[in-house]
Amino acid sequence: MDRRLARLRQSLEKLELDGIIIDRRENIYYLSGFTGGADGHLLITAEEALLFTDSRYTEQAARESPDWVLIEEKPPLGKALQEKAGRYRKIGLEDTVSYRFYREMNEKLGESLVPVSGIIEELRIIKEPEELDHLRQAATIGSEVFADLLTTIQPGMTEKAVADLIISGLRQRGAEKESFDPIAVSGLNAALPHGMPGERILQKGDMLTLDYGGFYRGYAGDMTRTVAIGQADEVLRDRYNKLLDAQQYGVELVRAGVSCADLDRQVRNRLGNYGLDQYFGHGTGHGIGLEVHEMPHVSSRSQRVLEPGMVITIEPGVYIPGWGGIRIEDSVIVNDHGCEIITNSPKQLIVI
CATH class of the missing domain: 3.90.230.10 (Creatinase/methionine aminopeptidase superfamily)
Structure with missing residues (x-):
């Protein structure tokens, strides 16, 4: 997992992104090992690797992703993610997210939110x-x-x-x-x-x-x-x-x-x-x-x-x-x- 994060961070640096929000089930699993799928999100920056999920999955996330910083989301869901991502100037967001999730993130992050395509998928092409x-x-x-x-x-x-x-x-x-x-x-x-x-x-x-x-x-x-x-x-x-x-x-x-x-x-x-x-x-x-x-x-x-x-x-x-x-x-x-x-x-x- 550390190698995958290092490669992702290199990609973020090339794209001049401060971080990226991961929403896609397969990409969450690939980077963190968390199997909670759509009930979780990742925020990855040069310094941090954060996993956001709600109380139903906190124990599971702790077991599956012990090296990640776990943040428990509470209603309204997504608020903690918005607050953490809002500290950065330019944050990537996978372009496969739902329109509803995009609107929720855009309300808080505005122009700092940058749609990105295929970054994690490119890493996944060559299998370990x-x-x-x-x-x-x-x-x-x-x-x-x-x-x-x-x-x-x-x-x-x-x-x-x-x-x-x-x-x-x-x-x-x-x-x-x-x-x-x-x-x-x-x-x-x-x-x-x-x-x-x-x-x-x-x-x-x-x-x-x-x-x-x-x-x-x-x-x-x-x-x-x-x-x-x-x-x-x-x-x-x-x-x-x-x-x-x-x-x-x-x-x-x-x-x-x-x-x-x-x-x-x-x-x-x-x-x-x-x-x-x-x-x-x-x-x-x-x-x-x-x-x-x-x-x-x-x-x-x-x-x-x-x-x-x-x-x-x-x-x-x-x-x-x-x-x-x-x-x-x-x-x-x-x-x-x-x-x-x-x-x-x-x-x-x-x-x-």
Whole structure:
């Protein structure tokens, strides 16, 4: 935590800020270890590291953030934070705060309040060894759940029943909660990249796309596999193998020094060789950490170059209305010589 604060203070100095107010849940946890989320705020200056929360969380904050100065807020909430921040000439405020919180701070701080964007998120891009271990374990949990699903999914189940199996499996394997609502979409519904599991019954010959993950010690897992139910026809096998080729090609390209935009372009071109790029509408991947979607973004719009310690997904997909869809996703850790694949589940087409 001390190293993170030191890096943040260097950023504040470059921006000529006297301090910064932190409101975002993930950033509060990253800097202080406090899990109280939206019921806490941080004020960080060159000399102080203050944690503000109310009486419901003071004992928790003392345990989780023993090196921080704890200030108990009393009604009206935010007054103590305003008073402390009001001593400084120029205070940054995350631009992700609610409008209500901004108004409350602005009433007291006025022109000294400066909206800032992405300062903490920039620090979070390169993961520390402990963070990488947590992400590896989150990925392992996802892979274990996938192995369990291969023995339990069968024709006649509903998509919703499969999603329920994912949720219970993540908890049983050690996840604190789901990274997001699990996706389990089959048949024509698989053409919906973020479709919601419903009452559709799995039928022989269906494709079934499973996209899910769980948090482990605050760090998110994210993986996708597409399987076939009962049997797979030649069209499904052909399109699956072409997508798998593009996905594996993308993983092979990952290494420090590669631009995210070029990585996205090359994966898209690989699908284009098969005439499938027109069915691939989203980015090739994204960063993963305290949030399931964070920087860097692996897309045509990104200006980021990969660096060692970044953790990203590679997840091309094809979505064809009237037919269905396929997606394959791995989470990988970037290094100087390539990447470490932390999603350890088979990727060949599995018929269950």
